[in-house]
Amino acid sequence: MAEVSRRPPLLSILIALAGAAFFLVPLIATFNFSLRMTRGELSFAAYRSVFESDTFLSVLGFSTVASLMAIALGALIVVPTAYWVRLRLPHMRPLIEFLSLMPLIIPPVVLVFGYVRLYGTSSILPLTMTETGTNILLVIGYVVLSVPYMYRAVDNGMAAIDIATLTEAAESLGASRPRTIAFVIFPNIRSAIVSGAFLTFSISLGEFVITSLLNRPAFGPYLVQMGQDYAYQPAALAIMAFAFTWVCMVLMELFATRRPGQRLLQWRAPRTVEKAKS
Amino acid sequence: MSFLTLSGINKSFGANTVVRDFDLAVEPGEFVSFLGPSGCGKTTVLRMIAGFETPSGGTIRVGGADVTALPASRRKIGMVFQAYALFPNMSVRDNVAFGLRIAGMTRAQIDARVAEMLDLIALGHLADRYPYQLSGGQQQRVALARALAPRPNLLLLDEPLSALDAQIRTSLRDDIRRIQRELGITTVFVTHDQEEALSISDRVVVMYKGRADQIGTPAQIYNHPTTRFVAGFVGKLNTFDARVAGADSLAFGGQEFSGLRRAGLNAGVPLTVALRPEALSLHRRPGDELSLPGRVQHSSFLGSVIRAQVEVAGQSVSIDMFNRADAKLPVAGAPTEVWFTRDDVLVLPEVSP
Known part of the structure; x- marks a missing residue:
């Protein structure tokens, strides 16, 4: 028995290394490739070329605006729904949770064809006939895709603070429902909403299927087009998109783990918050 | 108001x-x-x-x-x-x-x-x-x-x-x-x-x-x-099935006791009688008037209290006695008498389930 415990977990290490290699090798290879646009030297020429393109900036701007609108709309739908379900319809939670998972089950291509059929030329609400209408459909599509993540983030945030009792505590102190939501509920789930927002942002920014089939000039289809037309720039774009997603994740982690009374970057501003015993 | x-x-x-x-x-x-x-x-x-x-x-x-x-x-x-x-x-x-x-x-x-x-x-x-x-x-x-x-x-x-x-x-x-x-x-x-x-x-x-x-x-x-x-929920309680035996007497635990309060019921009516563990003693105290014979099942020392389980008329009865320096733990298997006063007998209207 003692011999077994003394042996290093060789198999575990090998599996971890294989797993890491599976992710890291393509990433390193792509990064390396993206630096070789100028023959014979390593340079950021591909990145420069991407940033110099007007199309890049315009599609990135379009996608950013569409994603931000999806975040706002998603939060407006999900936060009151999750609050109300937890407060008044707790028996509906399994159903709502199931519904929130539907976008993961139904492929986006089915969703977008449904939209095109429902809101197409012969519809009473022909959204696809105008540019604004199509943009609205795009944002709605992004909202639908992000609902599983947004709902889960917000619902978990609410689970962590016992929304029902806090609401009752605020009401017994004289607060109306709107004041309760504004001063008690919202500040306590802000980090959950921010997490949901970052997830929504990273999903919708690079989204391809819905964007492409609605023919919108956004980042996802641009990335695919670049992949067909060029060699080095797509690699640079992939690396940038990857870095961007990671920045989103780090920000999410920072917001999600922050406690009240702490600064966002607390290691820069050390405060003596411990020594609770007195 | x-x-x-x-x-x-x-x-x-x-x-x-x-x-x-x-x-x-x-x-x-x-x-x-x-x-x-x-x-x-x-x-x-x-x-x-x-x-x-x-x-x-x-x-x-x-x-x-x-x-x-x-x-x-x-x-x-x-x-x-x-x-x-x-x-x-x-x-x-x-x-x-x-x-x-x-x-x-x-x-x-x-x-x-x-x-x-x-x-x-x-x-x-x-x-x-x-x-x-x-x-x-x-x-x-x-x-x-x-x-x-x-x-x-x-x-x-x-x-x-x-x-x-x-x-x-x-x-x-x-x-x-x-x-x-x-x-x-x-x-x-x-x-x-x-x-x-x-x-x-x-x-x-x-x-x-x-x-x-x-x-x-x-x-x-x-x-x-x-x-x-209420009797059962607040505090511990020993209960006995009882019935009205006469004008002022009740029968429980295989014996008949006179001088007990009972709210004008006819003979034979079933009742429940309850006794708190701290109202019972294995030693006759001043004022103890009534007793039931039993046999000690086991006893435990809890510091300020000595707790004994005694079998009385086929059921187990809990008894709490204050500890004194000279007190001895009741010995399991020993025959004994369980003492209490008339005032300690709680007569409850419902029959125990």
Whole structure:
């Protein structure tokens, strides 16, 4: 028995290394490739070329605006729904949770064809006939895709603070429902909403299927087009998109783990918050 | 004139009636506890007083005004919850100030009142802490200060001690009673812990299956339970099936005893007779008049108390005797007599199940 415990977990290490290699090798290879646009030297020429393109900036701007609108709309739908379900319809939670998972089950291509059929030329609400209408459909599509993540983030945030009792505590102190939501509920789930927002942002920014089939000039289809037309720039774009997603994740982690009374970057501003015993 | 009056309160959730025909009048400054097992409806009654549930029938009056249809936010009733329910995003100071801000008080008024409340709970030095930096007992004291800060008409405590460990529970219980007396605030306290209810209250309402089974002072509830449920729930109890034997005699435990109270029942009527473990002794004490023969099953030494199990008329009876330096543990298997007085015999109307 003692011999077994003394042996290093060789198999575990090998599996971890294989797993890491599976992710890291393509990433390193792509990064390396993206630096070789100028023959014979390593340079950021591909990145420069991407940033110099007007199309890049315009599609990135379009996608950013569409994603931000999806975040706002998603939060407006999900936060009151999750609050109300937890407060008044707790028996509906399994159903709502199931519904929130539907976008993961139904492929986006089915969703977008449904939209095109429902809101197409012969519809009473022909959204696809105008540019604004199509943009609205795009944002709605992004909202639908992000609902599983947004709902889960917000619902978990609410689970962590016992929304029902806090609401009752605020009401017994004289607060109306709107004041309760504004001063008690919202500040306590802000980090959950921010997490949901970052997830929504990273999903919708690079989204391809819905964007492409609605023919919108956004980042996802641009990335695919670049992949067909060029060699080095797509690699640079992939690396940038990857870095961007990671920045989103780090920000999410920072917001999600922050406690009240702490600064966002607390290691820069050390405060003596411990020594609770007195 | 009572301050809080509940008349004919009923509450059903669908087909499930959880509170039926509940009447209660609480005097100003009185401390009343609702005591009962889980599911007896005590918390539901409290939540109806607070305004978190609407009664299916009946009226609730506070200070003479009918509040039955008033939303919780306009009742001016302070509430303390089992789970503390402090606002996690606010410091201790801001938690206590919350109700005062809502009431629209000036900053100076708020600061003065918050300081006063933090003094009352002796936590002034923790004013800038956040709830997650406090222990459970400290959090519950802040919750108490927060509930009392806006000078509510009524204070409701929903099992406020249940989440705390034993030592803190006792000290916070004493704090609650002290503060309640100092402020003279009418208080309703919900608990499933009989020791808590008996030690802290002016009156206790023992609830069972949605009804008030008995309402009385702690001593009345313990010494003179009027139903079998109250007798069994409050304190430990040995019960015997009994029947009326004659004009003033009852038969139980294989013997007939005369001179016992029984409310004018005919001979042969089945009853339940109950004896508290501390009313019984294996040694005849001054005043002990009655006894039943038995055999010691086992005994245990609990420090201040010696607890014996004795088989009497085919059933096991619990006996608690004060420990003395010269006391010997009863020996298992030894025949013995179980002594008690006529006054110790509780005669209860219902037959034991």
